[in-house]
Amino acid sequence: MNENQGDITILVVDDDIDVREQMQFQLEAAGYNVVTAEGQIPAEKLLETMKPDLAIVDLMMEHVDGGFALSYHIKKIDQNIPVLLITGVTAETGFEFDAQTAEEQSWIKADALLPKPIRYEQLIGKVKKLLNR
C-alpha cells in the first residue's frame, strides 16, 4: 500500500454499482481516497462541494453522451483535473477511440481512455501517469 497517496482524491462516476465498487477497491488498495457518483447529475452536484485530483468517468451512462458531457463539465471547472474515460464501447461496437493526439483530445474532453474490463495494473498505471503530469 502507498500510504503517501492518502491525500489524493479520485472521483469515480459509473451507473453500474459493481463497477464503482470494484474501482473503489482497486484505488483504495493503491492508497487513494475515493468518492463515487452514479451518474452525470449526481456527479455535477458533488463537484459543487469538492474538487477531485482526478476523475474516472464511464462513457456510457444513462445518456449515450453522459460521459462526454461530464468530462466537458469537469474541464470547465478546472482544466487541470485529469479525466480518465472508461469505455465499454470497443467490445460492444468495434468502434474504437483514443485520446492520444491533440486533435482527438480537442473533441474528446478527456486525457486518457481505458476500455472495460478494467484490470488493476492498467488502472493504477493510467492513474499514476495522469497524476504525475
Added chain:
Amino acid sequence: MEILNVLVVDDEPGMRSGIERVLRNVSFTLPDIDKEVSISLTQAEDGEKAMEMIAAQRPDLLLLDHHLPGISGMEILEQVIGDSAQSPEMLAVMITAYASLETAVSATKRGAYDFLAKPFTPQELKATVRKAARHLILQREARRLAEEKRQVRFQFISVLAHELKAPLGAIDGYLNLMQDRVAGDQLDAYDKMIGRCAARLDGMQKLIYDLLDLTRIESGQKNRQIEAVDFRELAEQSIESYTTLAAQRDIAIELYVDSPVPMTIDRGELEIILNNLISNAVKYNCDSGRVDITCDAADGAVTITVSDTGIGMAPEDVEKLFGEFTRIKNSKTQNILGSGLGLSILKKLAQLNGGDVSVTSEIDQGTTFTVTLAQHQPIDEAAE
C-alpha cells in the same frame, strides 16, 4: 394514396393508346385494406425499349404483349420476372391474342401473374389491374410487417445480450480483484465481493427464467392447462415464498380475501402474475413497509390489486413501465435487481387471460398495480 407504375409493352400503337385511354386518370380504392391507388402509365413499343425502361426504373406492373417483334414477351418475362428473388415487387400480366391454354401454362411457368385475352373490354382491363394492385399492396404490407418484426427482434436480442454481459462483466471484475488479493487480509471485503457476485448471478438467473416465461407465452400456449383453481390458495402460496425476503426488511404482506375465489385459468400463469406483483411490491418497498393484496370477483372478471408503501414512481416513468428491459433507473432503484422483463410478462399474461394491468403511483408514497383477469378462461380454446 399509392401510385401504381404501369408499363404497357405492345407493338400496336392502337392497343397502347387504347389501354392508356382506359387507365388514364383511373384511381380506385381497395376498401378491405384501406388503400387508394392511382395509376401512372408509361409505354414501350418493343421488347428492347421495354428492357431499357425496366432497367432504368422498375414498374410495379407490366402489361406485356405476347407477340412482339424482336425480344418476345415470354423472353422479357423470363428475364425480369422469372428471377423472382430479385423482383419480388413487380407483377406481369400477359396480353395474348388468343386465349390458348398452352400460352397460359408456359407464361405462368415464367412467372406471369395474370392474363388478358385480346380483345378485352375496358372493364376487364380495369378489373385485372385492380386485382394485381391489390396483390402487390398486400405483398408490400406483409413484407413491411415482417421487416418491422425483424427489427424489434434484433433490438430485443441486442439489449438481451447487453443485459447478460453486464453481470458477467461484474463477476469477472470481482474475480480479478480477489485473484489480485486487492483487499489484502481484510476478509470481510472478500465476503462483500462474493455477496455481490451471488447477487449478480441471482439476477442473471431471474432474467433467464423470465426469458423462458416470455418465450413460452409468445410461442403460443401449447402447454396451457386451464383448470379450476382457487385464487386465494395461490395467493397464499405466493406470499409464503416471499415472507423471508419481506421479513428481512420488516415488510408486512396482508391478503384481504375472506373466502375462496374460484377461477378457471392456467395455474402456472396465475402464479407468474402473483409472483411478479408481490416480488415487485416487496423489492420496491421501504423498510417496515406494507404490501396489501385485494381481490374482487364480479361480472365474470377478477380484479386483483397489490399496493405497496414503497418508493413510488414519477408519472413519466409509469408510462415506460411495461416495455421490455425498461427498468426505472434512479438512486432509489440502483441496488434493486431485476430483469426488466417482469412487467412486460405480467401485461402479456393479463391480456392473454382476457384482462389488463394498470398502475397508479406516487413518489415516496407507493404504487398500486391493478390486474383484471377473466374469471373463467374458455377451456376449448386452450385445447387447440
